[in-house]
Amino acid sequence: MALPQVAIVGRPNVGKSTLFNRLLRQRRAVVEAVPGTTRDRLYGVVEWNGLRFGLFDTGGLLTEEEIARSSERELVEAIRAQAELAIQEADVVIFVVDAATGSTAGDWEVAEFLRRSAKPVVLVANKVDSPAQELQALQFYEFGLGDPIPISAFHGRGIADLLDAIAALLPSRESERAPIAAEAPKIAIVGRPNVGKSALLNAILGQPRQIVSPIPGTTRDAVDTEVVWKGQPIVLIDTAGIRRPGRIERGIERYSVLRAERALERADVAILVIDASEPFTHQDQAVAGKVLDAKKGIVIAVNKWDLFEHMEGAREAFEEDARSFLDFVSWAPLVFVSALTGKNVEQVVDLALIVVAERSRRIPTAELNEFLREAVAHHPPPTKPGKWVKFYYVTQPAVHPPTFVFFCNRPELVHFSYRRYLENRLRARYGFLGTPIELVFRERKRSAPAWERES
Numbered sequence: 001m002a003l004p005q006v007a008i009v010g011r012p013n014v015g016k017s018t019l020f021n022r023l024l025r026q027r028r029a030v031v032e033a034v035p036g037t038t039r040d041r042l043y044g045v046v047e048w049n050g051l052r053f054g055l056f057d058t059g060g061l062l063t064e065e066e067i068a069r070s071s072e073r074e075l076v077e078a079i080r081a082q083a084e085l086a087i088q089e090a091d092v093v094i095f096v097v098d099a100a101t102g103s104t105a106g107d108w109e110v111a112e113f114l115r116r117s118a119k120p121v122v123l124v125a126n127k128v129d130s131p132a133q134e135l136q137a138l139q140f141y142e143f144g145l146g147d148p149i150p151i152s153a154f155h156g157r158g159i160a161d162l163l164d165a166i167a168a169l170l171p172s173r174e175s176e177r178a179p180i181a182a183e184a185p186k187i188a189i190v191g192r193p194n195v196g197k198s199a200l201l202n203a204i205l206g207q208p209r210q211i212v213s214p215i216p217g218t219t220r221d222a223v224d225t226e227v228v229w230k231g232q233p234i235v236l237i238d239t240a241g242i243r244r245p246g247r248i249e250r251g252i253e254r255y256s257v258l259r260a261e262r263a264l265e266r267a268d269v270a271i272l273v274i275d276a277s278e279p280f281t282h283q284d285q286a287v288a289g290k291v292l293d294a295k296k297g298i299v300i301a302v303n304k305w306d307l308f309e310h311m312e313g314a315r316e317a318f319e320e321d322a323r324s325f326l327d328f329v330s331w332a333p334l335v336f337v338s339a340l341t342g343k344n345v346e347q348v349v350d351l352a353l354i355v356v357a358e359r360s361r362r363i364p365t366a367e368l369n370e371f372l373r374e375a376v377a378h379h380p381p382p383t384k385p386g387k388w389v390k391f392y393y394v395t396q397p398a399v400h401p402p403t404f405v406f407f408c409n410r411p412e413l414v415h416f417s418y419r420r421y422l423e424n425r426l427r428a429r430y431g432f433l434g435t436p437i438e439l440v441f442r443e444r445k446r447s448a449p450a451w452e453r454e455s
Contacts, residue, residue: 003045004053004170007086009114010096011106012060015126019096019153020044020057023163043224048163053170056090058083061110084113092120092169094162095145099125099136103143111143120169123148124162129155184226184233185356187349188267190291192283195275196303199339201225201238204349229349237263264290268359268400269297269352269434276304276318276336280325288329295401297355297435298332301348306338331427332434355434360399363430368394368404375425381418389413392444403438411441 008016024044042057061083087093095114097107114121125137128150137150149165151158189197205225225236264270270291274284291298300322308314315336323330333351337344363371372394381389392407404426408414419439426437 004091005056005089006046006053006092006094006166006170007056007058007083007090008094008096009058009061009083009087009110011104011110014060014096014098014101015153016060016096017042017057019094019124019126019151020055022153022156022159023055046163048167051167051170053091053166056086058086061106061113087114087117087119090119091171092122092166093117094122094124094166096124096126097140097148098127099133099140099150100127102136102139107140107143111145114145121145122162122165122169125150126153128152128157184235185269185353186235186237186267187352187356188237188239188263188270188296189273190239190264190270190287191273192281192287195273196339197273198238200271200273200301200303200337200345200348201236203339203342203345204236229353232353234349234353237267239263261290264294264296267296269299269355271299271301271348271352272332273301273303274322276302277307280321285326288326292329292436295436295438297352297359297401298329299348299351299355299434300326300329300332300334302334302336303339305336306341306343309336309338309343331432331436351434358431358433359401359435361402361430361432362399363396363402365393365395368396371425371429372406375422379421381413382415387413398438401436401438402432403440405440405442407442407444409443411443414441 008020010016020042023046026044044055046053046055059082093114095110097103123140123143123145125140125148128134128137129152134150137148140148149158149162151162153159189201191197205227225238227234227236272284272288272291274280288298288300302318302322308318318336319334322334326332333355335344335347335351337348339345372391376391381391383389387410390409392409394404394406396402396404406414406422419441423437423439426432
């Protein structure tokens with residue numbers, strides 16, 4: 001990592017995610033009074049008195065006994081593994097305990113693990129909401145991890161003292177690489193629950209960055225991962241599964257879906273993951289529709305193709321079905337991948353970056369007017385007696401997505417089928433792979449089209 005790294009750890013429901021949000025000064029982590037809300041490692045950058053450091057939020061650490069009793073043992077073991085990996089990568093560890101509850105067997109087990117790790121530890125007694133409660137923090141001296149710092153992550157009490165303590169322990173080192181630029185392409189991995197989004201991210205990164213479980217809804221937060229891909233800085237955003245509105249439960253899932261939708265808003269391109277082992281669903285259509293509504297680029301990744309690649313004709317049949325089912329994004333590239341074996345995973349990212357470039361394409365106005373002249377000559381707009389459309393010129397005022405404004409005498413008479421014709425002609429000539437394009441028709445009274453006046 002380029003920046004010094006800090007990890008927040010502790011048992012479940014002691015306020016780690018509330019502290020994470022407080023230090024970042026934004027609501028990045030889902031916060032609920034339900035143990036186990038945070039599962040994956042969340043990451044952000046904190047600035048304090050000119051110092052910058054990376055900050056990891058982690059899932060709650062359960063004791064070995066609690067893991068053995070859990071009905072979701074595989075999931076809680078994966079959460080623990082992610083937290084332990086964050087500790088290994090950290091320069092400083094924030095150990096959060098609950099001053100209102102007091103020390104527990106879980107706290108003792110975490111404390112013992114941190115002593116063995118030999119990492120610098122800042123012991124934080126959270127939920128000290130008033131000066132009168134500060135004495136409650138003294139009980140944690142028994143851990144032998146230094147002075148406990150009383151704070152209230154919810155109210156912001158003691159946060160400056162905590163940041164000063166962190167700053168005193170952080171190593172002073174020059175950045176090993178330039179930070180990811182703010183304009184780096186952002187690629188969101190989206191889809192309905194349990195189609196393999198986190199598995200695909202892990203396959204791209206070549207390491208278990210996200211928890212993968214057959215339990216739908218394992219990912220709850222939109223998690224950003226900054227990487228350099230073939231010399232190009234990019235940001236990969238894993239998201240929670242998006243359900244149709246009527247299927248979204250209240251509470252944690254509702255906030256997870258909202259964060260997934262917000263992640264889509266700030267992305268440039270979405271990789272829509274579809275499960276090849278299951279029939280197409282209306283949820284797949286709904287997620288693709290959200291990408292289209294957000295006017296983002298899209299790459300369709302058909303996951304789990306390792307189950308079918310040996311079947312003759314399966315690829316052609318599946319692609320035909322996919323194009324029919326998702327006909328409203330027929331311009332999106334489709335690639336068959338396996339997050340399990342890694343097949344074609346690299347191609348998915350390469351295609352996403354091609355789509356990013358396509359979203360930025362600008363066509364000179366003179367070239368566009370030549371295109372319009374040819375398109376109209378090849379297929380004039382439909383007319384009725386006394387109702388006709390004459391096009392004057394076209395220009396491209398914007399990108400992200402590419403937007404084209406057609407000036408004509410009566411824009412209200414331009415039929416949707418003719419709009420589709422012009423879009424198809426634009427794509428046939430210029431490509432615009434994987435990106436929606438906007439066609440706008442405006443009224444402008446002119447004596448003749450531009451190409452006629454020039455002649």
